[in-house]
Amino acid sequence: MNSLNKDIMRIAGFKSLTSVQSQVLEQINKNRDMIVRSATGTGKTHAFLFALCEKINFNVQETQALILAPTRELAMQIFEFSKDLRKVDESITIDLAIGGMDNSRLKRKIEKQPHILIATPGKMLDILSWNTLRVDTIKMLILDEMDMIFDYGFSEEINSIASRLLDSTQFLLFSATLPRSLEPFIKKYLNHPIEIHATEERMKPRIEFSLIHRKHWDLNEAVTEVLRSIEPLLAVVFANRKEEVSEIAQRLRENGFECLEIHGDISDRERKQTISRLRSGQVRYIVATDLAARGIDLPEISHVINANLPAHDISFFMHRAGRTGRSGREGYCITLVTDSDQNTISRIRNQNNVSFKFKRIQQHVIVDARPFFNFERRHRRLDPEIQAKLKRKNVKVKPRYKKKHKNEIEKLMRHKRREIIRDDIRRQKKERNKERQKSMQDL
Template sequence: MATARTANPAPMAGLNKPANGQLRGQTKTGGQQSELLSNVQHPSAHKRTSIPQSSGGIKFGDDWKKCLELPPKDTRVKTSDVTSTKGNEFEDYCLKRELLMGIFEMGWEKPSPVQEESIPIALSGRDILARAKNGTGKSGAYLIPLLERIDLKKDHIQAMVMVPTRELALQMSQISIQLSKHLGGVKIMATTGGTNLRDDIMRLDETVHVVIATPGRILDLIKKGVAKVDKTQMMVMDEADKLLSQDFVVLMENIISFMPKDRQILLYSATFPISVQKFMSKHMQKPYEINLMEELTLKGITQYYAYVTERQKVHCLNTLFSRLQINQSIIFCNSTQRVELLAKKITQLGYSCFYIHAKMMQEYRNRVFHDFRNGLCRNLVCTDLFTRGIDIQAVNVVINFDFPKNAETYLHRIGRSGRFGHLGLAINLITSDDRYNLKNIEDQLVTDIKPIPSSIDKSLYVAEFHSVDAEDGEEKA
């Protein structure tokens, strides 16, 4: 079985299926695919700062902000989901200077609405029940107060972040490490199923302050007496609706039983099913409720459908690739088998393509996620594994090759574009069997999914970056 190399993308002549989910097609010379991915701004492309881990070199009275190496300023248009703020600054929350340095070097200039609501309440130690849309800054809303409250003098696990998928755990640990890099020794560990248990046991033999985990693995480590959480004062549940679904709720109840009675729980979700309400009444003490979800669908995401037969789907996808200006796209299928079949078809059409699903080995999933996030491929085909919280700023187009069965899945899928208030495009390939689902989802989300026009206005989904000309200093779009 052939395995495509990740370092040097090469054309794929045949249909041999690589085990690692990285299919590479010959890059077409026409249409959007000919553009170089190096033009896309990726979080990992930012230069590393030269400031030491500790801020001991910065003396009182120094202008510490001058020492920061900030990422390029993001001048793209943003929607009111992230701009309708009270005008607060991160400095208003009396955070440690070292944490502020990490925040600004992430490119986070001002708190978003969910961060404004969450940070001061979380710092006070109160439970939080927050409903906010995907891509509006939820991770910063809980990671900033969590890291602020870590006491480096204590060598036990002080906080846990629970997430439903391995990819989200890795993403959250990367953000946490970046935010805390000037704090001088905060030890952060990600632990998920599908990885070597012995490595986790050895890691927990040393000091760990923050654990970011999926429920099954951390519960296993707790029961083995390796992960001691009897002094853990804070637990965050991100994508709480999924964590409290039938898949995970028993595990979550078990985990909480090992924690102290006076722990703080921060619960974040875009949707609030009955399971969340039951959990709140049982385990949370007068939580501060935040609801930034007056309307469900994300502002800035334009939604279209194309009415096709099953046999026309691949042809329609090929047409979209040739006509749209795609930075990066995520294409959803409803089964792992269809993911792999479609990835082969896209490669046959001559486009580079990765795929990812839950039945792949974890090391391959990690590689695909890492390489796609770093811009090594423009298109990713996946199952709903990839709908939860995954934040890849360059994704501006989501295509539902298979239309989802319910509104919640649809909402999470299209939320992979339009991250942090930026513009995005969602295109749904609809067969006759999907008509009723389309109508039901429109009604439940109170949204309008329109027929796809012959030409789509690029201003609806293509970001316009503003740059300053080096010679004359004039700002240009």
Template sequence: MASQLSARPRDQPAEQLVLQEREMIEHLSDRKSLMSVRELAKASPTPTPPTGWKPPLRLRRMPPARAADLRRRWHILVDGDDVPPPIPSFRDMRLPDPVLRKLREKGIVRPTPIQVQGLPVVLSGRDMIGIAFTGSGKTLVFVLPLIMAALQEELIMPVVPGEGPFGLVVCPSRELARQTFEVVEQFLAPLRDHGFPEIRPLLCIGGVDMRSQLEVVKKGVHIVVATPGRLKDLLAKKKMNLDNCRYLTLDEADRLVDLGFEDDIREVFDHFKAQRQTLLFSATMPKKIQNFAKSALVKPVTVNVGRAGAANLDVIQEVEYVKQEAKIVYLLECLQKTPPPVLIFCENKADVDDIHEYLLLKGVEAVAIHGGKDQEEREYAISAFKSGKKDVLVATDVASKGLDFPDIQHVINYDMPAEIENYVHRIGRTGRCGKTGIATTFINKNQTETTLLDLKHLLQEAKQRIPPVLAELNDPMEDEDAITNASGVKGCAYCGGLGHRIKDCPKLEHQKTMAIAGSRRDYFGSGGYRGEI
């Protein structure tokens, strides 16, 4: 396979390359693309006032050495000032009894590592960046404190018709927004049944009649879970305001940026009238999000469980070389590896439709989802697959970000995605909540060598078997130890890929291409097709 990477010239010193990379990163940092105009004008934002929540006294008095030992045991890395202590018990987090009972009903007995440290940070009122592999329980880290904060607000100053929301969660896809909304509702129901004040949530997504959403807003709403497009629409039409909003979560923040929502989010930020607690959650943390976090969050605490962009270690990763024309036939063989449910990922919508039709002809109970299907079809496919009525879901990356499918046995990557972050998100649909799963990925000469090298290094990091076709690749990164040590960054500082440096980053190249295409569209006065949601 011919090399498509430009290897570092042997006579170029490591320090010189590091300086070049730093210049590139600083140039990227100049664009505070996710800040609102109002926030850019502020000299120095002030921290959000602390909440009334406090951990039990014995935990408040925990010696720093003991806290550090607990974090080491749970493989938790923290960064920030005055970090609250880790709490390895839901009861010690002082959650209401109905919430604790609901957690037990769902089989959640003790917190996951991201919850052990993340929940105390968020409950304390601090801004936070949460980095953990998919399936690690990030959703509860922002949902439970949001419900507690909304309850506290409702008890002090009840929401009146037309007011709200108090808290806002922004998701990159309709499916993830709906899933998050359902989690919120699951915990609100037992609270309501036990006499707590009613907390009204709203699902604010496209593809749904806006009038039904406005009816909830008119009653007064506490919590809104939204996709950027519909949220921006409601705010622009003054059907809803963020005057009282004190709590903002950007879930899968890296995907919000990748799908081109920077301008939408900037406009949303401009509607905030007061201090807010801001939370960022992601399985990957590219440079663009790091820059945003530095500028938009105030004294944030970073809670990191594993390397940002690392694959879930509970997934067995199998990579197979399959010729393009043989892939669809070999797919049937792969489906025999495990019992259902199975997820199949493709890069484009046409392949999704072709594979879906092929599987139906072969008698496989399959459904399909992509951005070209209407909302009703998408919802049917997700619910039929989740309930077990269908065995296989064929999807584009619209189903790879944050969606929690129960007990996925097997993920098949019909196409290896160009960006390694998408691969990490896809295989994270299996091996969730401590269970193991299998991910099979088809590769062939259609993939660039940069992508294959990223995959090779990811497999090495997770101590997985390296297939001969990847082992034989000419790998310039094997000689880059001096550069890694000098710059403090392993692999690419922009996307986190381990098989290339920033100068060869396919994601950065794609972003530049999109920016040029966007400026041309603006010049000619047309709209644009923005990411698939």
């Protein structure tokens, strides 16, 4: 580790390096591409900042490192972290390029060829179209939250940017997960990359996962009831659609909860004001879409509340949960569910080795509840009528008989499934009516 990094560690208050930071520093001078997998909150941002400080010659005024992040919030966050470098050496130039910035002012900054440029993929394409930035001087391309970049559909932008860099440019991919969708990019641009999969016991999140059945509550009522039952340091409520975010936020304000909204429709000015208010500790409640799932790094988040399960990709469940329990702290992830969520919860449980606790709300207190989902593997018993059709002797049959016989069995099974669904709907209606009657009696 060079003297610059030692000074950065001192200023940032580091007593020791995390696992991911020490492994990246060990390998960085081998001049090989890297794929770094490490859980959220284990120090990935400083890992690549330390790495580029080992490689960049700050005595030469040219752009030598490009850092790409999937969201404006995350790019702004990296920019804040990078200010530690300027505290050590004021001659280091670092610029931020995200949507909503004044292009004429940004052009003037880019023309000076900052040592480090932090940008979002779309804004970086704009910069390349201006022909003001020299890309032949870039030694390192760092892609932060690479899986998220591809999840958000930036693969074409990243390919376009990567294709303009020199073959000698060192690629560093940082990601919490490594989905198969990244394989084509890795094969095309990375040459025999070093893979680092860092684990850090003391930095592992300690999250308690709870399920609360919504029962007769609608989405807005359920979220309000949960927030009435907890005392968070800072709570983030996640919903799938921006319309849901606005409705939940409105209901919370009506019930005396001061909260902020984060979704695709808020302006850049509002985004900056939101982040500023959050960092100053003025607000304890955020309602957000998945756009913010990995776009905000606030270690104070004590509670994550899922108003509903991610609709587009269940892997976002863990991304949401990863907002709390950062750097070894305790955190709580509370998920509101309905009967139809059992299969999705079962998949999350099996894929991520998550242990869920069943809870309910009683007089504004979250207490243990009886299990309302059955996660045990159930062996399907065939209906006797279907069994009888399957048990036939192995004899010669007329042409097309087998196909006809198979179609009859499938038709019968479809009929049985419809009967089960109808019975389940009747059962749910009865349960809802009972709950409604009970709630009327309690008034």
